[in-house]
Amino acid sequence: MARRCLSIVLAAGEGTRMKSARAKVLHEVAGLAMVRHVVAAAAKAGSDRIAVVSGKDSEAVIAAVRKDRQDAEHFVQEERFGTAHAVLAARAAIEVGTDDILVLFADTPLIRPETLARARASLIAGTDICVIGFRPENPSGYGRLLERDGELLAIREDKDASEAEKAIDFCNAGVMALSGEKALAILDQIGNDNAKGEYYLTDAVEIARREGLKVRAIEAEAFEVAGVNNRAELAAVEATWQSLRRRRAMIEEGVTLIDPASVTFSHDTVLGRDVVIEPNVVFGPGVTVGEGAVIHAFSHIVGAKISPEVSVGPFARLREGTVLEEGSKVGNFCETKNARLGEDAKLNHLSYIGDAEIGARTNVGAGTITCNYDGALKHRTVIGADAFIGSDTALVAPVSVGDGAYVGTGSVITEDVPAGALAIARERQVNKDGRGTAIAERNRAAKAQKAIKA
Known part of the structure; x- marks a missing residue:
């Protein structure tokens, strides 16, 4: 029996920095809404179910997704209290039961199916949570992935990292794969005892470790987890997509x-x-x-x-x-x-x-x-x-x-x-002898008279 996979696509961000009347995730890369790129990647990675969590323009967002996946489930996050809160907006989809859960972000349209498939492969191999990381040119501001002997110990936010931890260049991309059997038990333990009072999905790592579960990280290329928050970043992602497509055209x-x-x-x-x-x-x-x-x-x-x-x-x-x-x-x-x-x-x-x-x-x-x-x-x-x-x-x-x-x-x-x-459907040609010369002389005289008056 084929292994089942639920992809939860988080698409509820306000996107205020886009300065747009449209939801951020409906802005297009290569003529396709960002959220549709992400759903397509999830489908190619083997997701048999798609759940979209939306906020602004929720009906427009799910309508866009259902152009490709008419069976997509839809959940609205009325209030936004962090990434774990957004995932749990799709609780009903999780409760149905599945083998694997992918948590994706609708504003990272370059995520590759191959990377998502590797995250699922990690679950198949016995991992309970697989976090996707990347190595940016400048890791400042990103949460660091702290590993030991192939195990992911924690995700340390930049502001909380020691100098030694800040030297780590392996950073959290946000995308995560969870065991469908254990996901709800982990997610329900995430609290909001932090400065913002929000429920962070990254806390799932330490909870899983505390429960003795296996947590690992895999690495994606930096370009494929690049998020879009404004028009400049949208243009940068478009440029990357085009460059990759041109290369495929020429080489493949x-x-x-x-x-x-x-x-x-x-x-x-x-x-x-x-x-x-x-x-x-x-x-x-x-x-x-x-x-x-x-x-x-x-x-x-x-x-x-x-x-x-x-x-x-x-x-x-x-x-x-x-x-x-x-x-x-x-x-x-x-x-x-x-x-x-x-x-x-x-x-x-x-x-x-x-x-x-x-x-x-x-x-x-x-x-x-x-x-x-x-x-x-x-x-x-x-x-x-x-x-x-x-x-x-x-x-x-x-x-x-x-x-x-x-x-x-x-x-x-x-x-x-x-x-x-x-x-043949045109008037017969008629020539008027001398008429062209007369018209030219008349026009020159009119031009000269106009010059005198000026």
């Missing part, structure tokens, strides 16, 4: 990044082998890029599926619902939304294609737009295969252009174009 996925530091990924970006990404490209949520595709500089892509061997940009904007089939091309200063380009179709310059389907091998000329919105509703444009749309064409939807049809440059197409037809 076979992607070429010409200028890695200038590329921004989303939490769910999927990249195929031999993709090339030029500088200053931004990927929003929901993007898949197939093998061998090239994303040229200064492109912004959200909610798009890019097939193998596709070329995008430079300066392209692909919006939600864009599908580019194999070998197609979207060139410079083009925008697409809810649009599909067939195989080897080309949209090269200065065009907007929205709510549209472009057939295979069709060429769309520069300055072409689909007029898809009538002020109330969106309408669709369908262009067949092997068609040619001349430059500066306006396609007024709903409208269709058949296979192999040709639309003359500068046309405004309001009616369907049959397959193989030539459509």
Whole structure:
């Protein structure tokens, strides 16, 4: 029988230093709320149950979590009296019974599943409490982990540490794993006899030691337990996440990044082998890029599926619902939304294609737009295969252009174009001999008169 695990995610902090109307844990890293990053890590570490303890914006917080885990349990910490008090807000979830309990913080979005799995492995090996520690560049202000012969003796707060203890650089990250069988008995013994009158989860270590239980610590990398309390720290965590993602793209996925530091990924970006990404490209949520595709500089892509061997940009904007089939091309200063380009179709310059389907091998000329919105509703444009749309064409939807049809440059197409037809929808050119010279002379005279008056 699989070992059960309950993860209690503490998300009740006020987050006043964020200076935000939103709960702190709803602020995003790589396009995903911090609390969702933590829940995802817990799930990958084998948690079959998730309990979220929230405070501010509690309904919004649990709604965000349930986008990924509809079965997440929810508890509200009405008053906040410390970390142990927050954990016990989820008492009902603990009382159900489980093998392992992970206590996580919703504002540490970089925690790795592998680290949580190691904490659980320590419990499986017979540890009753496993504390996750780290070694910061400057340990000042952090609680120190005091060890002897592999056992964790205590967590000593910085203000209470002796000079010898302050020399220890192994510090408490706050994340903890507890035996599900013994957790409540330990937590219920934690008191609030301290300056703040709060119930500290760290006291669980000394209580467990007093009961003769096994307590150990494992080490995490400093970046993965970095907490977020303000916008500057949020930006720092974002930068770390992006750096790690770029490295994974290049080393594990076979992607070429010409200028890695200038590329921004989303939490769910999927990249195929031999993709090339030029500088200053931004990927929003929901993007898949197939093998061998090239994303040229200064492109912004959200909610798009890019097939193998596709070329995008430079300066392209692909919006939600864009599908580019194999070998197609979207060139410079083009925008697409809810649009599909067939195989080897080309949209090269200065065009907007929205709510549209472009057939295979069709060429769309520069300055072409689909007029898809009538002020109330969106309408669709369908262009067949092997068609040619001349430059500066306006396609007024709903409208269709058949296979192999040709639309003359500068046309405004309001009616369907049959397959193989030539459509021309513009006024016939008229030349007025000498009229250009007269207009130029008139304009120069007006300019000279204006200068005299000035």
